[in-house]
Amino acid sequence: MDASLAKLKAVCFYCTRKVKYAGGFTRDHVFPKSLGGEDKGNMVDCCYECNQFKADQTLSQWLQVIETMLKYQLPYKNYTLTILGQVRRNIWRKLHSKKGGIK
Numbered sequence: 276m277d278a279s280l281a282k283l284k285a286v287c288f289y290c291t292r293k294v295k296y297a298g299g300f301t302r303d304h305v306f307p308k309s310l311g312g313e314d315k316g317n318m319v320d321c322c323y324e325c326n327q328f329k330a331d332q333t334l335s336q337w338l339q340v341i342e343t344m345l346k347y348q349l350p351y352k353n354y355t356l357t358i359l360g361q362v363r364r365n366i367w368r369k370l371h372s373k374k375g376g377i378k
């Protein structure tokens with residue numbers, strides 16, 4: 276593995292946690308592939324846990340789930356409430372991106 280590439284991919288798009296090894300990374304279809312999401316302009320690097328957590332939900336659906344967890348202070352697996360807050364912020368930012376946010 277190219278060291279500079281590993282460094283580039285060191286932060287998860289959703290939770291912003293650092294991933295210690297390149298194999299811990301996955302490529303997520305922001306708009307789910309199962310719902311017809313394409314590859315082009317619809318892929319982000321994220322950690323395996325976020326990919327599993329999001330599964331085939333749209334960003335809006337995932338945001339609702341996370342907001343409910345935060346409201347009732349329910350952590351998910353090894354996500355602290357702080358990390359959930361970061362995920363919420365990054366989803367929100369993506370949804371409201373001026374450059375054609377992905378719903």
Ligand SMILES: [Zn+2]
Nearest residue numbers: 287290322325
């Ligand atoms: Zn993540």
